[in-house]
Amino acid sequence: MQLFASPPGGVRNRSALARLCFGLIVSPVTERMARDWAGPVMLDNGAWTAFQAGTPFDFPAFAAFAARWAGRADVIIAPDVVGDWPATAALYVEWAPRLRAFGYVVLCAAQDGATAAELVQLGVDGVALGGTTAWKVAQIGNREWSAFENRHVLRVNTRARLHACIGAGWKSCDGSGATRFEQHAVKMARWSLSSFQVSM
16 A cells, blocks of 8 residues: 655655655645655645645645646545535536546545445545544445545544555555654554555
8 A cells, every 4th residue: 555644844744755755736825845855756736735724725726736747746636625526526527527537547536425335426536534523434344445546545544544555455554643753654654555565
């Protein structure tokens, strides 16, 4: 499984992520700290950050962000509305063609109530499993999501969740703990390795 973290501000944490083969999940807010990153990059839309700040989502800024990273990142999460699955689905239909034109694999941010069958009907390129913590944790082991080759789990910071993701065959995940603390990045890498060894 590929582990991702947001770009850290400190040199020490950044070096640790590179040494441990993390990728960066980059948003319009954090891209300044990721411009010279040589490892894997996934693009986030920044909707969660805007939601937490209580500010409207800036669609023109997101479009410019996607254009800047074309050719440097392969995967992007389409705009979503936090906590509103129907609105998120509508945004995916609107934005996926524009983002594919840049060459991206476009993930749909699954919110509470979404089903794999619905995403198949939408014709998504893959899924980024989000939503509330309780719903997301319940969905990690749902084998219906294996219908998508490209599948990512958002906000994974515990050993139990990481092992559940690996056991269910998810391709990647991200967590904020590895961004803030070098020690947590080391733990995540060790947990990932131990889960792989057990599965062998």
